[in-house]
Amino acid sequence: MFASTAQSPRLSERARFALSPQTTRLSEIVPDTFFSFFPRRPLLLEAFFEPFPNVHASSTNFNDHGRSMELSAKLAILADAAKYDASCSSSGGVRRDSRGTGGIGSNEGMGICHAYAPDGRCISLLKILLTNFCIFDCAYCINRRSSNVQRARFSVEEVVQLTLDFYRRNYIEGLFLSSGIIQSSDYTMEMLVRVARSLRQEHRFAGYIHLKTIPDAAPELLSEAARWADRLSINVELPTEGGLKALAPEKNLRDIRQAMARLRLGIDEAKADKKAPRFAPAGQSTQMIVGADASTDRDVLTSSTNLYANYRLKRVYYSAFSPIPDASKALPLRPPPLIREHRLYQADWLMRFYGFNVDEITPAGDDGMLDLEVDPKMAWALRHREQFPVNLNSAPKEMLLRIPGLGVRTVGKLLAMRAHRRLRYADLVKLRVAMKKVSPFVETVDYRPRVEPESTALRTQVVSPRQADLFGH
Ligand code: SF4
Numbered sequence: 001m002f003a004s005t006a007q008s009p010r011l012s013e014r015a016r017f018a019l020s021p022q023t024t025r026l027s028e029i030v031p032d033t034f035f036s037f038f039p040r041r042p043l044l045l046e047a048f049f050e051p052f053p054n055v056h057a058s059s060t061n062f063n064d065h066g067r068s069m070e071l072s073a074k075l076a077i078l079a080d081a082a083k084y085d086a087s088c089s090s091s092g093g094v095r096r097d098s099r100g101t102g103g104i105g106s107n108e109g110m111g112i113c114h115a116y117a118p119d120g121r122c123i124s125l126l127k128i129l130l131t132n133f134c135i136f137d138c139a140y141c142i143n144r145r146s147s148n149v150q151r152a153r154f155s156v157e158e159v160v161q162l163t164l165d166f167y168r169r170n171y172i173e174g175l176f177l178s179s180g181i182i183q184s185s186d187y188t189m190e191m192l193v194r195v196a197r198s199l200r201q202e203h204r205f206a207g208y209i210h211l212k213t214i215p216d217a218a219p220e221l222l223s224e225a226a227r228w229a230d231r232l233s234i235n236v237e238l239p240t241e242g243g244l245k246a247l248a249p250e251k252n253l254r255d256i257r258q259a260m261a262r263l264r265l266g267i268d269e270a271k272a273d274k275k276a277p278r279f280a281p282a283g284q285s286t287q288m289i290v291g292a293d294a295s296t297d298r299d300v301l302t303s304s305t306n307l308y309a310n311y312r313l314k315r316v317y318y319s320a321f322s323p324i325p326d327a328s329k330a331l332p333l334r335p336p337p338l339i340r341e342h343r344l345y346q347a348d349w350l351m352r353f354y355g356f357n358v359d360e361i362t363p364a365g366d367d368g369m370l371d372l373e374v375d376p377k378m379a380w381a382l383r384h385r386e387q388f389p390v391n392l393n394s395a396p397k398e399m400l401l402r403i404p405g406l407g408v409r410t411v412g413k414l415l416a417m418r419a420h421r422r423l424r425y426a427d428l429v430k431l432r433v434a435m436k437k438v439s440p441f442v443e444t445v446d447y448r449p450r451v452e453p454e455s456t457a458l459r460t461q462v463v464s465p466r467q468a469d470l471f472g473h
Helices: 009-018 042-046 053-058 071-082 156-168 185-202 219-228 241-247 253-272 297-311 338-353 376-383 408-418 425-430 435-441 455-462 465-472
Strands: 060-062 068-070 114-116 122-124 127-129 174-178 208-212 231-233 284-290 315-320
Touching: 068 071, 071 127, 071 156, 156 174, 156 185, 174 185, 185 208, 185 219, 208 219, 219 231, 219 253, 253 284, 253 297, 284 297, 284 338, 297 315, 297 338, 315 338, 338 376, 376 455, 425 435, 435 455
Parallel strands: 127 174, 174 208, 208 231, 231 284, 284 315
Antiparallel strands: 060 068, 114 122
16 A cells, blocks of 8 residues: 555555554544544554644633633544535646755655545545525535534634645645535635645645635735635535525625636736746646436536636536535435446546547537436437447547547557557557447458447446446435
C-alpha cells in the first residue's frame, strides 16, 4: 500500500511518529466514524499519534446545546458533513513548493490524496466543513436549517492548525474547505478566506487549497479567495432553474452565474498576464445533484455543456442524491442508482474529449436518460450500426475515437503505428484493448467481424452480467 522507507522520505517522518513514546492512538481521540472516510489509509492514521498538539488553546467551543465540544468530535461531525460534496479533484493546479522558503508543503508529485467512502464517493483529504450550521434550508441538504443533525463549528485557527498537523503527518496534500452559511454569505466567505490567507501568509503553506465559495458573497471576497486558493467552486446544485426554485428557493441562479462569470474573467485575465497575481490557477468547478428532482440525464448534460462553454469550468461533478433523515416530501424516497452517476461522468468525458455532443448521447425523442446497461459510447455505437465496422487503417481520428473500447491514448498509439505500417488484429491485442468490446466494431488488414449482428444480438454480447446486476440494484 505504501512505498518503502527508502523510497519515501515522508514515510520516515511517519515512522518517526510511530516510534514516538507518546503513543496515544488516533482511534482513542477520533471516533470510528471518522475512519470510514479514510479507508485507504488505515496504517497512516494508526501512525497519527499526537492529538493535534497545537490546537489545545482553542480545541473546544460550544455546540447547538450550549455544551462544549472537543475538537475530535467536531472533526467527526464536520468531516462527515463534507462527504456529500463530490467536487474534490485537484487537476490543473500550478506548481507550489516551499523548499528553501522556510514554509511548509508542496503540491508536486502526488497531487491531492483521495479516498472513497463506503458508498463509492470520492473523498479528498483533508475535506471538512468550517461549520454545518446553515441559515438556508435547501431541501436536499442534511445541513439545512430545519435538519435535526448535531451541529459543530471550527474556528479559523482550528482549521488552519488541523491542516498543518495533517499535512506534517503526510495524510493530506491539501485542504478542501466548504461551509454552511452562518450569519450572512459575506461573513461566512470572510471566514473561509481567513483560513486560506492564514495558511498561505502566516504559515507559507504551499499545499493545495480548494475553497467552496458562496455565490452571493461580495465580489472582493471571491477575488481574495481566488488569490489564496488553487481552485474555487460554486455549486450550481440542480440541473434546471425550476429544480433550484423548488428545492433551494433561497438560492438564485443569476447570482451563481454572475459569480462564475466573474471567476472566469479573473482566471482568464491572470492567465493572459504572467505578472498578474495568482487567481485560482486550478480554475473553477461545480457540482450538480442528480436524482433529487425530475431532471433527466439530458437536462443534466445540457446544463453541463452550457457551464463548460460559458464559464470554462474545469469540471462538473455529479453527485447522486442521498436520502436524508426527515427529508422534504418533495424529495424521492430512494437514491438514484450509483451507476447513473457513473454513466453521467462517462458521458461528460465523451463530450469533453471525444467530440460527442448532448444530442448524440441522449437523442431527442428518447426518455432523455442514459442507458445504464452499457456505457454511453457503446450505446451510441449500438444505435449507429451503419457506421461500423470502422477501418483502423483509413478512418479519421474523430471516427477512431468513437469506437467503443478505444480511449484517447490508444487511438494516439494506433495513429502513430499506422503512419509506418498497416494495422493488424494482433496490434489491438498487443495494446491490450478490451477485444470483446472493440472487435465487433473494427476492421484491420486481416480482420473483419464475421457477422455484423443486429443491434439486439450485439447488445447481448457486450452487456456484462456485472453491468446487468448494477442495473437491477
Ligand atoms: S446553503 Fe449549502 S449548506 Fe446551507 S442548506 Fe443549502 S446546500 Fe446546505
